[in-house]
Amino acid sequence: MTITELSADDIESLCVGATLLGTGGGGDPYIAKLVARQALEKHGPVKVITAEDLPPDAQVLTIAIIGAPTVILEKIPAGTEFTTAVKALSDYLGEAPAAIMPIEVGGLNTLLPIATAAEMGLPVLNADGMRRAFPQIEMTVFTLGGIPAGPMSVADEKGNLCVFETTSNQMAETLARTAVIQLGLANAISCYPMTAGQVAEHAIADSLTYCRDIGRMLESVQRNEEGAWDRFLSETDSHRFFEGKIVDLDRRTTDGFARSTLILHDLHGSDQVMRIEVQNENLIAFVDDEPVITTPNLICLLDHETYEPLTTEAIAYGNRCHVVGMPCAPEWQREGVMELVGPEAFGYDVDYVEMPS
Amino acid sequence: MTNPKNQRRIGIDVGGTNTDAVLIDDQGAVLSSIKVATTVDPLDGIRDALRAVLEGQDASLVSRAMLGTTHPANAIIQRQGLDKVGVLRLALPSSTAVDVGAAWPQDIRDVVLGPTAIIHGGHEYTGAEIAPLDEDAIRRLANEAVAAGCKAVAVSGAFSPASPDHELRTADIIGDEVGDALSISLSHQVGALGLLERENATILNASLLTVSHAVVYGFQTALAANSLDVKAYLTQNDGTLMTAEQAAKNPVLTLASGPTNSMRGACALAGVDDAIVVDVGGTSADAGILVNGFPRESTAAVEVGGVRTNFRMPDLISIGLGGGTIVRDGPDGLKIGPDSVGYAVSTEALCVGGNTLTLSDISLAAGRLEGFGDAALVAGLDGDLVSRSTGWVDDQISILADRMKSSRDPVPLLAVGGGAHLVPNAIDGITEVARPSHFGVANAYGACIAEASGSVDKVYSYDIDGREECIEDARKAAAALAVESGADPEDTRITSVSEIPMTYVPGGGCRVVVKAVGPLR
Structure with missing residues (x-):
């Protein structure tokens, strides 16, 4: 039996893991942590199931927050926008959901589906479409698998909602963004409706427990437990590429994205310089102008002393950090991945770099 | 009307243990300074400190008094008076x-x-x-x-x-x-x-409003009791001033003024604008960095009494190294701290006839500490133990300084606090180690030299109004607010500009935060 339960106690570890998988972006999971904790305290623990626990034709619906992280800090979720979005899509499809699934296990959107599942009395499906943070709806393994993002629903806390039919996942992104600008930039979205059979075939399996487990491993590292750091690196197939100090931080606002460049000097005194290019998330890391880690692999910064994962917003001059490269979920390794989420998808003229084995 | 710039100022710092006061002239020179015990009713300690610091001075030459206090912070930490x-x-x-x-x-x-x-x-x-x-x-x-x-x-x-x-x-x-x-x-x-x-x-x-009204009332009453007819200010978390009336309404903005005043005071006493400040006490060493005369602020959320707030506080790193830190040498090798005898170092350390080997004893034996304890009482310490211990201390301070530095460029370091003797005179990447005089009243001095400020935190649309124009608008608004708070328009300057792009917000939405600071008119 694969069914486990998530309780308020797991939220802390999930939050640490979600910050790491946010790879610098994804929105600060702190508010989501409070939302999830309140929902679990009110409605009790949530069952965590896998796609195989459901009949293949069971309806699975996703939920996520969509808007602007800076707006969400002021416009805290009501909770009802998420259940409204799920119910609207379920009504449109004429199928009641058997489970709620995250699409983005990384950042803010990791924990919100747990709150929605608790509120609706549904299990949460232990899978997602990214297992890291990405900035756009179409940037999922579902797109690679040919799963349409539509029909999808977008709802606010006041009762406004829309259901969209879309011709491509890029169009789903465009339409959803257009709607949320009118709806206050802190909204709920339910997209990629799938059957349990489709989830089993296309989704990244076990991503919530993966997130909780890396959170737990990092918490062990933070408590200075013997061998915890090596265990974290080996269990996640990660490598530490650099130990450096932030010496320059250039934030630019060329278009809708928070673009920035981080420059790190080697902590151990060599002349090596690391540069990290950021668009919401950390996308490419160079050592002395040679790319060493590229999207869709994860570039994670951790505080050198406390091993707290660092978000781009929290980074300041002088921060000392470990730069860790973590391979993306293996489900990303299929045709079309580079065009969708590789360096070229973000406008960089840089070739994808394999992670060292 | 006389030019207020030619007049004297009093700075007062109410700490957990001591209340310090300092009187400075128009050039910033210290005319007198005093330390008295902090009292439960803020009025008593402030009044006593004022009386002592004005002893033999002409009170009529004083035009302003600035107060930095931990009363509100202690009320929250102790859950008392709330x-x-x-x-x-x-x-x-x-x-x-x-x-x-x-x-x-x-x-x-x-x-x-x-x-x-x-x-x-x-x-x-x-x-x-x-x-x-x-x-x-x-x-x-x-x-x-x-x-x-x-x-x-x-x-x-x-x-x-x-x-x-x-x-x-x-x-x-x-x-x-x-x-x-x-x-x-x-x-x-x-x-x-x-x-x-x-x-x-x-x-x-x-x-905190009841506490803050008591503090401000106590401050104003203590000023009146010492025949001081002056403008009264309190220092804010960022090292700038609020009028006493504003402070009574916004006590939470004064909660963290202590570390800021301490760092700014130490740097001003040493005559530098950019420096690492290491404050070594009995139990811990706290390091911060001043850039252009203001502490670098922490980006992390600040908790006050376990409650998360969005205040910006000085970015400080604290390590367990102080004058009272306990030194043990055994079969497993040297073990220093993190436990400490704390303030009891003045009775517990070997060099004052106590029974505990502390870092103060090591400093004395190594010839770094003067004016504390009896060197004869530590003369018997093993020379190898002393040099291994000072080596450990030097390494810790050097790492602490490097963690604080923003770049590879060397900067000066100011060593302050009762345990400042532990800081070595030569540290890699540090141009010089300065030990400013009067550093015992650095907090009160920091309060004394605080300036008026204004800040703007506003969301602009760059696509509509243009980035340069938006930033200029924010700069002008911040400067106008600083002048409104009492800053001299001639000398008001912009001390920080930060742009936080609002991802996904249409029209190039960007949050612009600007702060302007200027000396009081």
Whole structure:
């Protein structure tokens, strides 16, 4: 039996893991942590199931927050926008959901589906479409698998909602963004409706427990437990590429994205310089102008002393950090991945770099 | 009217243990300084410190007095003297997924939180109303709060820093309903963007109003008792000034002024604008860095008494290394700290006839410490132990300094505090180690030299108005606010500009935060 339960106690570890998988972006999971904790305290623990626990034709619906992280800090979720979005899509499809699934296990959107599942009395499906943070709806393994993002629903806390039919996942992104600008930039979205059979075939399996487990491993590292750091690196197939100090931080606002460049000097005194290019998330890391880690692999910064994962917003001059490269979920390794989420998808003229084995 | 620049100033720092006062002339030179014990009633300690520092001085030449105090901070840490507060959040139908006071420690919730209500009101990012303000709900909450024994109400509306009108109307309605029975704290006067953190800060602010009024009353009474007819100011978290009247209403903005005053005071006493400051006490060493005369601020959320706020505080690193740190040498090798005899070093250390080997004894044996203890009592210490211990200390201080540095460029380091003798004279990447005189009153000196400020935190649309124009607008607005707070327009300067792009917000939305600072006119 694969069914486990998530309780308020797991939220802390999930939050640490979600910050790491946010790879610098994804929105600060702190508010989501409070939302999830309140929902679990009110409605009790949530069952965590896998796609195989459901009949293949069971309806699975996703939920996520969509808007602007800076707006969400002021416009805290009501909770009802998420259940409204799920119910609207379920009504449109004429199928009641058997489970709620995250699409983005990384950042803010990791924990919100747990709150929605608790509120609706549904299990949460232990899978997602990214297992890291990405900035756009179409940037999922579902797109690679040919799963349409539509029909999808977008709802606010006041009762406004829309259901969209879309011709491509890029169009789903465009339409959803257009709607949320009118709806206050802190909204709920339910997209990629799938059957349990489709989830089993296309989704990244076990991503919530993966997130909780890396959170737990990092918490062990933070408590200075013997061998915890090596265990974290080996269990996640990660490598530490650099130990450096932030010496320059250039934030630019060329278009809708928070673009920035981080420059790190080697902590151990060599002349090596690391540069990290950021668009919401950390996308490419160079050592002395040679790319060493590229999207869709994860570039994670951790505080050198406390091993707290660092978000781009929290980074300041002088921060000392470990730069860790973590391979993306293996489900990303299929045709079309580079065009969708590789360096070229973000406008960089840089070739994808394999992670060292 | 005489030019106030030619007049003298008094700075007072009320710490947990001591109250320090310093009198300076128009050139910043210290004319007299004094340390007295801190008292429970702020009035007594401040009055005594003022009397002592003015001994033999002409009080009529003093034009200003600046106070930095830990009274409000201690009230929160000790959960004492805090008022019960009614809480209104203007945000419905949004925000119900996170209750008021979520993630607060239970003990402070019990003391501070009275009736709370999340009601219709607040604004969207566009400035439109989320919902019309629910005036009946405001009246209900005000009456409930009075009935529950609350002395104040904290009001926080979504996006109130940009659209304060619902909060202002709420204050009027509460006043109409219950008169003076409730003091009111409005979130847009207290904090920046981030509703939950701003709400937390506003609740803490409201609960501190009785304490802050006692502090300000005590300060003004103590000034009058010493025949000082001067302008009275309190120092804020960022090292700039508020008038005493403003401070009585916004105590939460003064909570962290101590470390800021200490660092700014130490640097001013040493005559530098950029330096690492290492404050070594009995138990710990705290390091911070000053850039252009102001402490680098931490980017992490700051917790006050276990409650998360969005204040910016000086970025400090603390390590367990102080004058009272215990040194042990055994079969497993040398073990230093992190435990310490703390302030008892003056009776417990070997060099004063005590029984514990501390880092002060090591410093004395190594010839670094003068004026404390009897060198004969540590003459028998093993020379190898002493050099291994000083080697450990030097390594720790060197790592601490490097962690604080922003770049590879060498900077000076200021060593202050009772354990400053532990800081070696030569450190890699440090141009020089300075030990400013009068550093014992660095906090009070820092308060004395504080300037007026103004800041702007506003969301602009770069695509519509242009980036340069938006930043210029924010700079002008910040400078105007600084002048309004008393800064000299001739000498007002912009000390920080930060741009926080609002991802996904149309029109090139960008939050611009600008601070301007200038000396008092």
